[in-house]
Amino acid sequence: MGSDDAYLLTASEALAKIRAGGMTVEGYVRSLLRRIDVRDVDVGAWAYIDKDYILQQARALDKVPMSKRGPLHGMPIAIKDVIYTKDMPTAHNSPIYKDDFPKLDAASVILLRHAGALFLGKTTTAEFAASYTGPASTRNPHNPARTPGGSSSGSGAAVGDFQAPVALGTQTGGSTIRPGSFNGVYSIKPTWNAVSREGLKISSLMLDTIGIFARGVDDLDLVADAFGLQDDEASGFTGIKGARFALCKTVVWPMAGEGTRHAIARAVDILRAHGAEVEEVDLPREFDDLPRWHNMVLQTEGETFFLPEHRVAKEKLSPQLVGYVDRKAGYDRRAQLKALDGIAALRPKIDDIAGRYTAILTPSVIDEAPEGLEFTGDSAFCVSWSALHTPVVNVPGFQGHTGMPIGVSLVAPRYRDRHLLKVAKEVGKLFEAEGGWKRSV
Amino acid sequence: MGSDDAYLLTASEALAKIRAGGMTVEGYVRSLLRRIDVRDVDVGAWAYIDKDYILQQARALDKVPMSKRGPLHGMPIAIKDVIYTKDMPTAHNSPIYKDDFPKLDAASVILLRHAGALFLGKTTTAEFAASYTGPASTRNPHNPARTPGGSSSGSGAAVGDFQAPVALGTQTGGSTIRPGSFNGVYSIKPTWNAVSREGLKISSLMLDTIGIFARGVDDLDLVADAFGLQDDEASGFTGIKGARFALCKTVVWPMAGEGTRHAIARAVDILRAHGAEVEEVDLPREFDDLPRWHNMVLQTEGETFFLPEHRVAKEKLSPQLVGYVDRKAGYDRRAQLKALDGIAALRPKIDDIAGRYTAILTPSVIDEAPEGLEFTGDSAFCVSWSALHTPVVNVPGFQGHTGMPIGVSLVAPRYRDRHLLKVAKEVGKLFEAEGGWKRSV
Structure with missing residues (x-):
């Protein structure tokens, strides 16, 4: 598989390839951008995307010497549009915040950025991640007549459609697990408060949780590492047999x-x-x-x-x-x-x-x-x-x-x-x- | 009392005077600015203050027709420097965020701004409102050799020193009640989660609470109104006798x-x-x-x-x-x-x-x-x-x-x-x- 088909990789596979020198970050995101070009007219997963800025990030990452690269170096990620990003607007799918652009990175975004992630854009969301009605512009990649679920509609659809390997969403009711199911991807709603919610606009303080979408558990693990998620004890799980x-x-x-x-x-x-x-x-x-x-x-x-x-x-x-x-x-x-x-x-x-x-x-x-x-x-x-x-x-x-x-x-x-x-x-x-x-x- | 001594008023008294046409907002804040000029060299309550911007806000408020004025019209308030304000930097008393300026109003600030409040500036805080050591630049107005308390050091000191009638602070341990006591002012730590903490940087999600400082309970009530604080039932309290x-x-x-x-x-x-x-x-x-x-x-x-x-x-x-x-x-x-x-x-x-x-x-x-x-x-x-x-x-x-x-x-x-x-x-x-x-x- 050349860089042309790199959009098909999981993030773990792509990062390994980049680390081994078999692909540049720019080559990887150009593959994703072509996929987005072809597909997103039907899916509509993005609330904000700036292709020039994506390529600019990719080229900057490619210039970082191997010894100074973070564990997520070159990992493209989509961010639900209720999570603040200092380099992209955050509009919460609300006319009140149309084009709003607080110069602030959410804690989750700081951790990802520090680890070397690349931000593809902001994904569509139900209004404030709280409304039961979705962004009607976003369609399920497996059938455009059906909902991708919500409220993390764009994150679920983008990952399910190979437009992004990984995405952040949120869950207050079922906003990470439901679009995970509807789009055929893995998604985790971590323990509440285990990942800092700083910079995620509050809908319900006791319920909101940052969620992660990917097409493989290895990729969820990558992000979980960046988020510092750790159990008190190592898992005793050794396999399905006997579980x-x-x-x-x-x-x-x-x-x-x-x-x-x-x-x-x-x-x-x-x-x-x-x-x-x-x-x-x-x-x-x-x-x-x-x-x-x-x-x-x-x-x-x-x-x-x-x-x-x-x-x-x-x-x-x-x-x-x-x-x-x-x-x-x-x-x-x-x-x-x-x-x-x-x-x-x-x-x-x-x-x-x-x-x-x-x-x-x-x-x-x-x-x-x-x-x-x-x-x-x-x-x-x-x-x-x-x-x-x-x-x-x-x-x-x-x-x-x-x-x-x-x-x-x-x-x-x-x-x-x-x-x-x-x-x-x-x-x-x-x-x-x-x-x-x-x-x- | 003319506008010269207006800094001595509680916010409730000052707002009544402004409503009655006996004082302009500009006259009021000029009195506060003179007090700040004279006193703050000894107290050091402010992390950020821009006198021109204060006067600009005052003049804009004075131009608002009486019929369009909010309930807090012209109320000057100081904001602890861990609460985001779109028109002033927020540095959390941390070198990491020195001069940081997210263009974002905290929920509490939105409510105050909408009600007509005027923002005097950002008050000093212990690092992230979390450190046990205070901003050593801030002194107790009643004795400069003593601490004003923390972490809401500047908010307690500014109100205790008549530099601001009202201030917002926060409490995670005792950061609103302790500086209230040390500076001789009223302070309330409301029920946790009763006031939106959106835009207050998180130290502990289950403990952080927005707090209010004033020299009279009427002023706490004014801000409580703006915050929509309401009990399920009216208080049955009728006086000390029999309580x-x-x-x-x-x-x-x-x-x-x-x-x-x-x-x-x-x-x-x-x-x-x-x-x-x-x-x-x-x-x-x-x-x-x-x-x-x-x-x-x-x-x-x-x-x-x-x-x-x-x-x-x-x-x-x-x-x-x-x-x-x-x-x-x-x-x-x-x-x-x-x-x-x-x-x-x-x-x-x-x-x-x-x-x-x-x-x-x-x-x-x-x-x-x-x-x-x-x-x-x-x-x-x-x-x-x-x-x-x-x-x-x-x-x-x-x-x-x-x-x-x-x-x-x-x-x-x-x-x-x-x-x-x-x-x-x-x-x-x-x-x-x-x-x-x-x-x-």
Whole structure:
């Protein structure tokens, strides 16, 4: 494979090639830019992209002597447009912030830049990563009539479409796991607060998490390294054979469509066929409150965090977010505290339950990406884990009845992110090989 | 009083005068600028101040027709230099961010600007509002050989010295309540997360809170209005007579010096003399873990939030913050979760206890401001309330053995901020009249 096809590589493969002198950073990004040229007219993954600036970064990186190169030297990454970048505008898909350009790098961006990453551009997002309606300009690369999911729409689509090897997104409800599933890529929502959220505009302080998208777990690991993600102890995971998985269908299982039911059944069969135990585990009844509590936190924190926009330019804020500030749902501060305290009490309990298994297996989505571009899909299977602050990885490999990708989630206790990635890598090999969905370009 | 002495007014008094046509905004800030000219050479409260820009804002505000003026029209406010302002640099008292100028208004600043406030400048802070050593350039206005406290050093000193009527600070440990006490002013640390922290650089996500300084409770109320702070229910407080206070000396009481012991004893006497009940309440033993847990959260979150600076410019970071990232205290993520979950379980309990009283009375500081400028004083009496997320108001009125001001704290359940301010106003009248310390210019 020459540089022409370099867009097909994972970041880990590309970086190895650059390190070995087999490719320049410029050659690599020129391949990606050609892919973007050909494809993005149909996908629309970018809120901001400046090709000259990309090439300028690439040439500067190529001039850095080998001995001074960081671990991510030349890794192109796309950044969701709710995360501040000092060299690109950040508009949150809100007319209030159209062309806004704070000269500030988010903490995540500082870490990536310091490690040698190259910033491809800003990817489309639902308004403030909070609105249920997506950027209608972004289409699922596997079927342009379907949503790429949200709110990290552009990040999921760009990685799924080989326009970027890696992207940052965020998750408050299901905004990293859902587009991971819909676009057929790996995505991780790390433990809440394990990656600095500095410079990510707040939607809900207790829920927002920086997320990562890639087409392989090695690439998620690369970014996890740059973010300093580390577990207290090394993972004891040695392979699927003898591993123990808990299948948690959760209280929202009745919402699961055929695609997800099939994916979960296949996942269980594959794991068992390779020597793992899979035990169906019903979470205690007290966990059934989580979806409602998540919504209460989302809306009541939204009241606080969207108040400035509501005061200054209410008419430019979507009715959903205006409704948070206006307390349309009727939740007062007492309700907020009840939800916050209730969720907090469940966190050590889920750590304890999840800690008994190699990982929890649970749905990522209710089904394959739905038709249409406005509604980004249901986050029912994600919100409880978002509230619980556990790490979650979407693993692709399955498909729905129209052939669209479907992933399933693996979950571990808080701050067991690296263990979870190690498990996801082996699980992913099996699901991608035997799950039924094949990645195509 | 003409405009010449306008710097002596509280913001509420000044705004009433401006509304009545008795003073222009320009006249008001010229008075403050003269005060700053005369005094700041000794106090050093400002990290950034641009007199021409202040006058420019004032003249623009004076041109706004009466019918279009916001509720804070012409209110001069000082902003701690860890809070982003699009029209002034933000340097966090860190050489890493010297002259840094992100074009971004924090949410708190957006709300103030929209309401018509005028920004006097940025006030000095301990490094990232996190270091125990203060900006040695800032002196206590009541005695230049003593610290103004920290980390909101400049905000406390500027308000205590009549250089600004109102200031924003922050609190992670005791950074709003302690400088409130040391400088003889009112200060409120609202309920955590009740005011958007967007645009306040993170030191500890679970602890950082925007704080407000003023020389009267009416002024705290003005800013609380702009911030949209509201309780679920109106306060039932009708006056000191018949009110019930819980005196919580807390587990750190043995650290209290003579000044604080005297202040608390006087406070109790005054409240009882005016018809209030004061009952000494020992918090359950499980609350004794709070100071240690607070420190564990501070250090482990510091590891995450100072990682970017540690990676990029470790040599420019203070040893204390380097130590957080290097885990000098040896706290791992398990310790962090134990502390977080332990604190979370106590929050509904303190709400329940505090809810049985008009307010909790508790020390603000161990004693009057200590000598020297490097160490900003001990936050022992503040950290538990910071961890518990309750609102706290420092009420001045007492003095230490050298005549320096000492305040005491009032505490209420979470999201009872407006009730607490109502109580603090009446309590403050008594403490200021009978506590023994007299404000002088």
